[in-house]
Amino acid sequence: xxxxxxxxxxxxxxxxxxxxxxxxxxxxxxxxxxxxxxxxxxxxxxxxxxxxxxxxxxxxxxxxxxxxxxxxxxxxxxxxxxxxxxxxxxxxxxxxxxxxxxxxxxxxxxxxxxxxxxxxxxxxxxxxxxxxxxxxxxxxxxxxxxxxxxxxxxxxxxxxxxxxxxxxxxxxxxxxxxxxxxxxxxxxxxxxxxxxxxxxxxxxxxxxxxxxxxxxxxxxxxxxxxxxxxxxxxxxxxxxxxxxxxxxxxxxxxxxxxxxxxxxx
Amino acid sequence: xxxxxxxxxxxxxxxxxxxxxxxxxxxxxxxxxxxxxxxxxxxxxxxxxxxxxxxxxxxxxxxxxxxxxxxxxxxxxxxxxxxxxxxxxxxxxxxxxxxxxxxxxxxxxxxxxxxxxxxxxxxxxxxxxxxxxxxxxxxxxxxxxxxxxxxxxxxxxxxxxxxxxxxxxxxxxxxxxxxxxxxxxxxxxxxxxxxxxxxxxxxxxxxxxxxxxxxxxxxx
Numbered sequence: 001x002x003x004x005x006x007x008x009x010x011x012x013x014x015x016x017x018x019x020x021x022x023x024x025x026x027x028x029x030x031x032x033x034x035x036x037x038x039x040x041x042x043x044x045x046x047x048x049x050x051x052x053x054x055x056x057x058x059x060x061x062x063x064x065x066x067x068x069x070x071x072x073x074x075x076x077x078x079x080x081x082x083x084x085x086x087x088x089x090x091x092x093x094x095x096x097x098x099x100x101x102x103x104x105x106x107x108x109x110x111x112x113x114x115x116x117x118x119x120x121x122x123x124x125x126x127x128x129x130x131x132x133x134x135x136x137x138x139x140x141x142x143x144x145x146x147x148x149x150x151x152x153x154x155x156x157x158x159x160x161x162x163x164x165x166x167x168x169x170x171x172x173x174x175x176x177x178x179x180x181x182x183x184x185x186x187x188x189x190x191x192x193x194x195x196x197x198x199x200x201x202x203x204x205x206x207x208x209x210x211x212x213x214x215x216x217x218x219x220x221x222x223x224x225x226x227x228x229x230x231x232x233x234x235x236x237x238x239x240x241x242x243x244x245x246x247x248x249x250x251x252x253x254x255x256x257x258x259x260x261x262x263x264x265x
Numbered sequence: 266x267x268x269x270x271x272x273x274x275x276x277x278x279x280x281x282x283x284x285x286x287x288x289x290x291x292x293x294x295x296x297x298x299x300x301x302x303x304x305x306x307x308x309x310x311x312x313x314x315x316x317x318x319x320x321x322x323x324x325x326x327x328x329x330x331x332x333x334x335x336x337x338x339x340x341x342x343x344x345x346x347x348x349x350x351x352x353x354x355x356x357x358x359x360x361x362x363x364x365x366x367x368x369x370x371x372x373x374x375x376x377x378x379x380x381x382x383x384x385x386x387x388x389x390x391x392x393x394x395x396x397x398x399x400x401x402x403x404x405x406x407x408x409x410x411x412x413x414x415x416x417x418x419x420x421x422x423x424x425x426x427x428x429x430x431x432x433x434x435x436x437x438x439x440x441x442x443x444x445x446x447x448x449x450x451x452x453x454x455x456x457x458x459x460x461x462x463x464x465x466x467x468x469x470x471x472x473x474x475x476x477x478x479x480x481x482x483x484x485x
Contacts, residue, residue: 158357161322162416165351166423167375169343176359251339252321 003211015040054128061124070131074100077139081240085147086261095243100142103236104135107228115224133204133225134232137189145185145237150248152177153255160255170245170253178241185237189230196226272334273298273427273456274319279328281311281318289315292328292479298426301449301457303467306476312460313354315476316429319458320346332427347375350420354431354460356412363407364400367419382422389418392448393441409436417445428457434466442466 006014018040025033057065078097082089108131113121121127153160153174163173196202197219204225208218248259257263274296281289289311296302304312317323318330321342330337332345358366371380390397393414404412413436420428428449434442442463449457450469459467 156357156359158353158355159359161317161320162351162353162357162359163370163373164322165320165346165349165353166370166373166419167347168370168373169375172373252324252342254322254324 054124057128058124063120063122066122066124066127069128070104071101073132073135074104077135077142081139081142081146084143085150087146087150087244087259088261091247091259092244095246096142096146096240099236099239099243100135100138103138103232103239104131106235107231108134111224111228130225130228134229137229138232138236141185141189141233142236142240144188145181146240146244148184149174149177149181149241150255150259152180154260157255164253170249173253174245178238181241182234182237186230186234189233193226193230196222202226271298272296272331273300274458275329275331276315276318277329277331279315279318279330280326281314281323282326283309283311283314288481289476289479290481292476294474296456296458298456299453300471301455301467301469302459303464303470303473304458304460304476305462305464305473306480310476310480312476313431316351316431316458316460319429320349320351343375348425349427349429350423350425351429352413352416352420352431352433354435355409356416358404358407358412358415361404362400363402363404363415366404367400367415367422370419370423376423379422379424382424385422386418389421393418393444394438410438410441413437414441421448426454426456428455430457430459430461432460432462434461434463 021036022033024030025036053069057069074097077100078093079089081096081100082092108127109121111130112118112123112126116126118126156177160173160177164170202222205215205218205222208221209215213221248256250256272295274294276292276294279289279292281292283289292315294302304315306312314323318325319332319337321337321339333348335341335345337345359369361369367386368383370376371383386400387397390399395411395414399407399411404415407415413433417430417433420430433445437445446466446469449455449459449467459470461467464470464473
């Protein structure tokens with residue numbers, strides 16, 4: 001590995017950079033000083049923990065341990081999406097978990113198996129960072145997509161009921177709302193693809209270059225991960241909506257108010 | 266009493282509760298095929314919700330509902346909805362151009378056999394005093410009256426045996442009120458249940474049902 005390691009005292013000097021945002025916060029009396037301090041502490045503790053844990057996982061490189069780690073990541077994403085969408089966890093946790101798992105696993109396995117031709121598709125060095133990148137991006141898009149879907153139906157109840165009254169099956173009545181949700185969820189990824197490399201150097205490419213690879217190898221990784229992320233995002237949003245619908249609508253095709261956390265039921 | 270096959274709409278011992286605190290209790294209604302019934306009553310007494318109940322868009326606390334002699338259940342609701350056309354109060358037509366909105370229901374699986382009805386669009390647009398150029402307009406730009414007429418046109422094109430209308434004349438001009446009135450009067454085969462405060466527009470109605478007697482609580 002050609003990358004330079006960072007000694008502990010060198011890393012400590014990185015914290016000196018925090019003087020700049022702290023100065024801004026204090027000077028303008030931005031009321032987030034406590035939250036900022038807590039966030040920095042949490043970031044440090046979480047990343048130290050993840051670093052230690054991943055070190056062990058990479059050394060062991062055990063299929064079941066890798067699967068378990070990915071499942072934990074999906075579970076955390078599952079809870080985070082449900083909470084951020086304002087939906088009741090108990091109603092949608094299971095179908096959403098399935099959607100996230102399938103939507104993340106499919107592009108990740110294609111990436112490690114077909115594109116990188118890894119000996120094992122679940123090789124920790126590749127499967128975990130790639131799976132994590134796909135899932136992290138799916139999470140943001142799923143929150144936008146699923147929240148847009150359910151909130152649109154809730155606020156446009158008359159239009160939705162009108163479609164049902166006109167003889168639409170549930171799948172037909174929700175179609176315009178799925179279209180709107182997918183557009184909201186996928187538009188940022190499309191915009192990112194359209195400007196990548198011009199506005200900023202993307203994360204994976206930067207990582208590969210820092211790892212000592214040539215820029216050309218780095219862009220190949222970046223292109224592949226962008227496509228994998230976009231695939232994962234589209235699948236998890238569409239599947240997330242379709243699978244959660246089973247518990248969100250009643251037998252008459254009506255949206256259950258009890259699915260919303262603020263319903264009071 | 267009409268046989269069950271002749272009864273287009275039936276509500277039996279129905280009770281509904283509303284956010285206002287008002288309650289509609291022990292309400293029963295029987296509408297025979299071809300009848301035109303008006304429904305009146307104070308605001309908030311559940312007239313609109315009652316219409317929704319026949320479509321399975323609201324579920325009563327108790328009692329039963331039947332459409333065309335068939336009980337309304339989760340298993341039958343999807344096919345029974347295809348026997349009813351419904352125009353809601355202040356309709357929300359969705360998003361898109363008027364043409365897209367008008368044509369959309371005919372792409373639903375249940376209405377695929379009615380695609381030829383779209384050919385009547387120009388005639389109905391003319392009948393309700395709307396211009397053809399309106400079809401390319403975005404529905405968000407329409408006035409309340411235009412939306413109401415478009416909703417009525419779609420309901421007519423769907424060619425259902427039962428028509429549920431919720432305050433259909435609230436945003437209509439005199440000419441359109443007359444057109445609607447004449448249309449309903451001419452369709453002797455059509456069953457219509459009309460929630461309205463405008464009873465003068467439907468002088469030909471077979472009966473007027475006032476919900477006031479069935480309401481307890483805060484309805485005004």
